[in-house]
Amino acid sequence: PADGPAVDLGITADGPAYAAALAPMLADHAGDAVLSVHVPTARSDAAAVAQAIADTVTQTRRGQGRKKPVFAVSHGEEAAAILAGAGIPHFSTESEAIEGFLHLVRYREAQDDLMRTPGSLPRDFSPDTEAAEAIVAAALRQGAAWLDPVAVAGLLAAYGIETVPLTLAPDIDAAAAAAWTIIAAGGSVALKVVSPDVVHKSDIGGVHLDLTSEQDVRDAARKILVRARRERPDARVTGFAVQPMVRKGQRRELIAGLAEDSVFGPVVVFGRGGTAVEVIDDRALGLPPLDLALADDLIGRTRVARR
Template sequence: NFSPQQAQAIIQELLNHNITQLETHEVQPILKGYGFKTLPTWLANDAVEAIHIAEQIGYPVAVKLRSPDIEHKSEVHGVMLHLRDAQEVESAAQAMLERVNIDYPTAQIDGLLVQRMANRAGAQELRVAVRNDPIFGPVIFLGEELMNWNCYQDSAVGLPPLNMALARYMIIDALKSQKIKQRSTLVPIDIDALCSLLVTVSQLVIDCPNIEILDIHPLLANGPELTIIDASMTLNADTNQIPRLAIRPYPKELEQWVELKSGKTILLRPILPEDEPEHKSFISHVTQEDLYKRFFSDVGEFNHEAMSNFTQIDYDREMAFIAVFENKGHTEILGVVRALSDPDNMDAEFAILIRSDLKGLGLGRIMMEKIIHYCQHKGLQRITGMTMPNNRSMIMLAQKMGFHVDIQMEDGVVEMELNLIK
């Protein structure tokens, strides 16, 4: 349910007006396109307007200083909470502005932000941030809301793209290392909800490369309810100055719908870490004979580590397309084809496996065409593979598709090679 076009349009409009430092009320429309729950925020020019807003939204309220020149508002008590009436709002606003005039006489003051107080009873205050590392590109940090917060020392670290499994590892790391402390007086953190938020943050920075810095603090975690109280963002119009992702995100553009000879419509798409259970079920539908032809040995049940190697891949060096059939909310994997390229990006070795009960539907050829087209588009010069002499269907398919086939009976292998340079 993401709306990247909405977020990108807002960011571009801000950049068109040379606005690169965003405060909470400016960040909220961007976050809204990704389904984040935020606390409505109003802008007031002075104490009188702040009182008027507070009367409209209801007490108690929080009043916060707006100034691009004061990074830590706490230095001037620039955040006043639990203001219960007009007199308290007026006193807090005036005192805040007076302190700024004394301590930062040259600071630019852009007014005040007014929010209705969030229910903090039992909630844990967390911090989620994104910084750009010169080597790794965007890095996601998760920790607690602290006064003198150091992102590398006080948080767990993750690299986008995050999925639910990687986000869970990140949260567990934060809990084990005491970067987030479980307190008996607070509502326990809902790990699934926090995982979902981290994955969404990851997708946001992938979709919007102009985001250089994102800081969400505090994030109120009250069971499954996660509310962003404040957020700031730094934009950069020149995306070439921002290091890009260390890990290539899921290439959704490679998804393709195809029809089998039976008339069944299936989806060809890159494999995902979340496909591990379905991939294990898929292998259970492959006979031992077909598994032997694929792996050149007798194989037993694949453990979690092996299945992770099959499903968690680096899309820059390896590609695995799976054929997926959706049936009443249930996902079935019908086949998989892989290609692993060498470090020079010259050659790739392929391997293919089709469910044993689905042969003769043309799926093998469809998947081979998919991986060949992918390798050609990537600029590879050659694709090779190996099979066994008794795998006649694979040998015949390779020959029909233009592969040079070398049957080596003494060694018990068949080498297949296709030149991709036209």
């Protein structure tokens, strides 16, 4: 029975015995899958049993719209070839077969989740979609390929996502003045180049951290400009981003993105961010649409979420 114990055919069971037991299992709509385990003995030929399983599965599938998954544990190259020819996944051990079945279960669960209609946003959450749309529209009108830091901060703020405070300074003097406010309060400064042509700022020396005086900020800004001109002479430098330093443990540096995959279509990525994002490799992928449960699951699959 579907909800009962396994069916034990005994060590002498031959092909017809396997076929007689398998046919009603495949026809039983209460069962989700069948796992056939055969251990060859001197009185039971593995190839003959494999052929009986293959024939039964093939015949049953011809008369049914629903193709119940069948997994088999087989021994010997001939038996494996017979099962493979019938499109039946075969494994050398029971544990491998069970793991294969669990992979299918997880796949089906994921597909069911994706078919759900995403739930509404939390009741206490009201994003400022008009502000977000205005930011994106302005960038599109300007022909920008990337949002500048101020626009990014505004877009995230529109959806209630907290970020490190930022001042956009157009030149070295403005950067030093903005930094002084942070330094006077006992903090230190992170200074970053701002350019619509530079995405990975650290690659061209465009990030200086832990600056504790106005002179440090001025020196760092000059070094950034010199390095940027040398590394990317074509890049348009529009200024500097001035931010207070945030120590480890106080905040988490995250990455979140959306890409178009040639096979899966839209893909959402979430994980630990930073310059070493590729090395740390703490990311999880999800397929939209994501409701709250799926979003929580996506985040929960990363190590950074468990810190």
